[in-house]
Amino acid sequence: MADVSQKPVTSRRALAAGEIQLGPEAYAALEADQLPKGDPRPMAEIAGMQAAKLTPQLLPLCHPIALNRVALHCAMVPERSAVRVYVLAEIAAQTGVEMEALTGLQVALLTIWDLCKPVNAALSLEDTRLLYKSGGKQGEWVHPQGLDATAQSILGLQ
Numbered sequence: 001m002a003d004v005s006q007k008p009v010t011s012r013r014a015l016a017a018g019e020i021q022l023g024p025e026a027y028a029a030l031e032a033d034q035l036p037k038g039d040p041r042p043m044a045e046i047a048g049m050q051a052a053k054l055t056p057q058l059l060p061l062c063h064p065i066a067l068n069r070v071a072l073h074c075a076m077v078p079e080r081s082a083v084r085v086y087v088l089a090e091i092a093a094q095t096g097v098e099m100e101a102l103t104g105l106q107v108a109l110l111t112i113w114d115l116c117k118p119v120n121a122a123l124s125l126e127d128t129r130l131l132y133k134s135g136g137k138q139g140e141w142v143h144p145q146g147l148d149a150t151a152q153s154i155l156g157l158q
Contacts, residue, residue, distance in 0.1 A: 001061050002095075004063065004094040004095045007095070008094070009092055009093055010092065010093075010136055011090070011092045011135050012091050012092070012095075012096050012097050012135030012136055013088065013089070013090045013097070013133065013135060013155070014088070014100070014102075014130060014132065014134075015087070015088045015130070015131045015132040015133075015151060015154060016098070016102045016105040016128070016129065016130050016131060017085065017086045017087070017105065017128075018084070018085060018126065019080070019082045019083065019085070019109075019126045020083050020113060020123060021081065021082045021124045022082060022083065022112075022120060023081055023122060023123070024081050025119055025120055026119040026120040027076075027081035027082070029116075029119050030116065031076070035115055035116060036118045036119070037115040038115065040112040040114070040115035041074045041112070043111050043115065044072065044108040044109070044111040044112050045072040047108055047110075048070070048085070048104040048107055049070045050107070051104045051106070051107030051108070052070040052087065052089055052103055052104030053067060055104075058103060059103070062099050063095045065095060065097070065100070067089060067091055067100060068090045068092060069089070070087065070089050070100070070104055071087070071154070072085065072086065072087050072104065072108055073085070073088075073150065073154055074108075082126070085105055085108050085109055086105075086154055087104040087105040088154055095136075096136055101130065102128070102130060105128060106125075106128065109125050110125075129143060131143045131147055132147060132155060
């Protein structure tokens, strides 16, 4: 593990996002609340939060940290029959929260997969990325492709 003992404690935030492509039939079933196992979005929110908290147990060299907040937002994307998931993780610590946001995102997307697979087994995860991070020595960083309106709203930048 990296030695962070000499780093100052700063407020840090990380926002990750990705999509799950459902296909037209599963997307329509989700919108109509007719998936056999129920609406996956609330379950994905809980699963994503749990996963973010468990990140140090899953990634061998990740520091155990006490998260201040994990927030998850699902946005329907009708033009792609997809759900876009955003995970925001926050902490005041000597190390960042990027891996917690990304781990929470992946498990949230997999939870949606699990609840949609009875309708369509040909699902896919797409466009997973870190969109934003702040705090620490490097300050604020934004993905080179920028932030969409939803990401800006989640971060309070609009």
